[in-house]
């Protein structure tokens with residue numbers, strides 16, 4: 585059994601849904617958990633200490649160790665306070681699961697800059713800020729595990745979610761670079777793109793999905809990714825309904841010419857669009873252009 589005894593985990597947005605499920609699972613397996621949640625509505629408005637406190641209480645009642653925190657991941661002060669809560673209660677941070685999220689769906693033409701910025705602030709800035717606040721501690725310890733929460737809507741696009749899909753694909757870049765930079769200090773970062781029945785999706789998914797797409801079926805992957813035995817880093821996985829799959833950013837062989845013109849590109853479009861074999865790193869991509 586993969587356990588987390590003596591490990592300290594921060595789970596953001598853990599007052600509801602997926603984060604709550606991640607927190608309960610890690611705590612059940614021995615982790616000391618900071619249950620962070622701002623406690624607002626789905627669109628990020630409002631705040632309450634209730635949801636984080638409720639989950640932390642439940643963990644404690646079940647015999648685990650947890651503290652509640654209701655700071656905002658999207659501000660530097662909030663992110664530092666979340667990490668400080670872990671240090672004050674448990675002395676360190678081994679694991680950060682960036683899960684907090686909001687929605688402000690609107691079709692592209694109608695989306696306001698406020699709706700765009702608010703979503704990027706929680707998902708992208710929030711994940712960057714909380715991870716960065718924990719980073720010096722992880723570096724000093726030579727150990728860290730980070731999971732960022734992307735989305736199929738970001739990886740593949742989705743109508744009405746220009747802000748959300750931009751944020752969720754942004755997290756892929758953050759994850760890949762943190763995986764590269766963290767390597768020499770034993771810090772591994774991966775991203776998940778989940779599907780689960782939560783308050784975020786209950787109005788969107790068919791009713792029969794509720795029993796199959798449980799948050800617990802996502803938390804199982806999160807727990808594996810943040811375990812010390814997991815070697816993966818910089819990876820992205822879709823997960824939902826009991827299925828886990830690697831998603832990769834890849835480049836095909838392409839087509840090249842010393843006399844590249846718009847017409848030549850049009851004439852060779854088939855070769856440009858060829859999918860195999862794949863290029864998987866920025867260095868491979870550069871080499872293939874030489």
Ligand code: NAD
Nearest residue numbers: 597600601602622623624656657684685735779780782784
């Ligand atoms: P949820 O609304 O139940 O949980 C999100 C939590 O984040 C809420 O409890 C909310 O209070 C908290 N939160 C929001 N803004 C915050 C902030 N600034 N600081 C701290 N906490 C904040 O929704 P969920 O479905 O459990 O979503 C969890 C994560 O999974 C999100 O990042 C979401 O985008 C992502 N996701 C979910 C699905 C799905 O199918 N449910 C699919 C793809 C991605």
